[in-house]
Amino acid sequence: MATLTQEKQAVIIKFAGDSGDGMQLTGGLFTDDTAISGSDLATFPDFPAEIRAPIGTLAGVSGFQLHFGSERIYTPGDRFDVLVAMNAAALKSNISNVRKGGTIIINEDGFDSKNLRLAKYDEDKNPLDDNTLEGFEAIKIPVTKLTREAISESTLGTKEKDRCKNMFVLGFLLWRYSRSMDTTTKFLNAKFKNKPEILDANQKALMAGYNLADTMEVSNDRYLVKAAKLAPGKYRSIMGNDALVLGLITASKKLGVPLFYGSYPITPASSILHSLSKYKNFGVRTFQAEDEIAAVSSAIGASYGGSLGITGTSGPGLALKGEAMGLAVMLELPLVVIDVQRGGPSTGLPTKTEQSDLLQALYGRNGECPMPVIASSKPSDCFEVAMEACRIAVQHMTPVVLLSDGFIANGAEPWRFPKASDIPEMKASFAKQDENSEQFMPYQRDEKLARQWAIPGTPGLLHRVGGIEKEDVTGNISYDPANHEHMVKTRERKVEMIADYIPEQKIESGHESGDLLLLGWGSTYGVCEAVTNSLTKLGYSVGHAHLRYLRPFPRNLGELMKRFDKIVIPEINNGQLVKVIRDKYLLPAIPFNKIQGTPIAHEELFDFALNLVDKG
């Protein structure tokens, strides 16, 4: 049978298997290859909180979703064109999201009676044999068996051999999407450089899968997704947390201030600490503290000493850091607090995404405790947002909260990375001894209301800072009632004045005024863009604005919102930005909320918005 190569504009693949099946790696490698092929893409890894949930159970299913195409890709996609199901549980938990007529690639060996029982299928009703797969193109392959056969000569144990089955599946898909094995082979060579036995087994499994796709009669259709029309330039694939790391280091270099990162491991922020600790040759000092409080406190101590103090965490950790963040507000020292949000409250959903902490970031501290809050909207945006957080912290002498979330942190996309020389230098200055003044005034302010960064070791600037209310200018302890009110107002004005040093809010896409504004922040960026595009194509006057600055808001935000009849605020929470917008602007913004630990799907928001514009 001749191989027929069909061109596709976009494809959504979901890799699903047991958490020990290596689906994250398979998905990641396929993504790398896709990125290099020039397609645009978005990913959504989705894994259980347990490192190894009981094998074969529904709770143990780990998934990796990839949406790629020759057109602009905004979201990981709603319904899968292809589902890879490594066992019965993976099939059961994902089949409802496969589009009608979609393809399901099945590891038949993952459907024995034990697998069926654990997946809560009736043991005598194997979904491979009944009508479960009707309406789909089902490609059944005994992956485990074929992988073992392909590497039968290897001296590895059965357990280790079975670990290669993800490479078999990867090989199968690479052929199917008209790719070569080069990128993957390069990766394997590097990873198993010192383990020739494992390297050999993985390569053989990869090859076996590739060859099977070529020869297998049922599925010798081949697909090609061409490169997307992205802006010219050099690209790489980037994940959110990695982009944060690159942004922080770049900021440190551009400011000329050494980077200190104090952190305590927490999902999904830990990989920031992992990555930063590798970049020691950039002068990065990392400190794995004994707890969240020590992490933020050490960062404040480092800032006090003249470093760029940064800490990173997720929701529960942000709660613990609250008191120290308040101290940083009083000390008026630079500090960046990164919160990679996850489902809450309490431990909540550690591995699932949620825009859970906007209100905590804005208000979650004792006293009148204003702090700038900015948010990244997608993986590559983390780079710029990280630099911006550092700039604000240093130039305005204030702690800054940077909000990301699990979806952005672990999601990947192509990134047209900048040249270092194209990134402007950023100014940081330390106070120097003033020969003309008798005594140093630590709380004297500049035109931005920022005080000077006066670091220990500098002669002539001796002073004491602390959490007790400060007398204006001198910084001495003061319990004076009028002074307290003055200082509260000054600290607030200092933060609000940052609005004069940030860009005005732009319409991201769609109309500049009209019937409906989709006002988003954070990881809803993609879905807001996609829905806006869909609706404008249908002739509706819809615009999308996406907030990077959540405190202070851009100066023109109120005016911008008033150009639209309706404002919808989609959020992966129970309605947080919508409260702030209603409070500040007295506008009847309409919330659209999903709180399921997953991104908002295109069709969900589309239907909601369409209904609103249709009603007129």
Next chain:
Amino acid sequence: MAIESNPNGVPYTLKAKDFATDQDVRWCPGCGDYSILKQVQTTLADLGKQPHETVFVSGIGCSSRFPYYMETYGMHSIHGRAPAFASGLKIANPNLSVWVITGDGDGLSIGGNHFIHLLRRNFDLNLLLFNNQIYGLTKGQYSPTSEENKRTPSTPYGSIDHPVNPIALALGSDATFVARSMDRDPKHLKDMLARADAHRGTSFLEIYQNCNIFNDGAFEVFTEKSSKPETALLLESGQPLVFGLENEKGIRLDCFTPVVVDLNKDGFTKDDLWVHDDSDQLKANILARFFDNPAVNPSALPRPFGVFYQTQRPCYEEMLHQQLNAVVENLGEGDLDKMLAGGSTWEIK
């Protein structure tokens, strides 16, 4: 000699009063903190410390007001966390002389966790714990070092908490310098402060400090002339453990059991006594257990004062910067463009 340039560039010698700020000291009259403040200011002057290279970092509590009274750099941080602020500060600038000021509540209750980790990491700084066995700033509740059955506003029927032994906790945390002193013995206190400063690594100094408002006389038995000779044991490395009005009593080790002997009666000479060796961790642990309350147990072993133990271990910030330099040497100064490009890239024309 302490040399600091005045605004005209003329060097002068600093005195204790040069380390005092213009702020009114607001501890209660008669508080033991006054003595400690005085001895610290005197010691810094004696040691020739430069105010601008010295930082006092504290938590919350009476003792933690200390930085406001020191004409150096200072940070009055949040409750219990001073060690963490100081850790970050030392990493940022290892050359600073950093003094962490804490109390029994701040350092051992709310900040107990940081206490342990600071000591095991061995940052090169000094940790002064003012132990008054009471919560002063919140008006008299019992503290983690208060004796059992203490009646306070929060324990009207007597406390049931077993007290923490700070010296044993420090040794258990692998501290590299562990010492105890008292507010009422300025000479001893100055000596201990100077030795704490001379030690490279985290120097832990517990200072018995009288709170004359909420816990007056808590350490009287160890500090007053009438009882001190019988209850306080002054440690000096290389010297036998002796105490008593005429130094007529000594401590002998019977296997690992310390026994009090009377040199005039029991037929022992000084040669039979336990000779203190501040490099001996095992024996330091036994000394740390000289902790019975003489008010409850009249035959309690005398309470040791001085350096229990000291050793050398690399400091955290030193190793951190060594590692950093080694990586730079190995990989070369980081190149932003290479970092931004990462592993594999592709070009769209």
